[in-house]
Amino acid sequence: MPVKEKIGIVISNKMEKTAVVKVENRYPHPIYNKTVVKTRKYLVHDEYNKCNIGDQILIQEYRPLSRRKRWLAMKMLAKSAIIN
Secondary structure (H helix, E strand, C coil): CCCCEEEEEEEEEEECCEEEEEEEEEEECCCCCCEEEEEEEEEEECCCCCCCCCCEEEEEECCCCCCCEEEEEEEEEECCCCCC
16 A cells, blocks of 8 residues: 655644644636645654754654654755744
């Protein structure tokens, strides 16, 4: 079974070893053909606290680590231009 992977942007890193990642899903509306953007937030395990706000990262589905945390930060795709 293939492993689920998503690309998202870090919107919060205030927790220890956890980041909140925003993942956008774009698709055309079935009737109006306008592009609809749906956004979901995922709690991601970040073992070494390397993620900063605005970074683009690849996340992978993982075993449950807490009540809402079921994703793992795999690799950094783009660093943020914002200096924290």
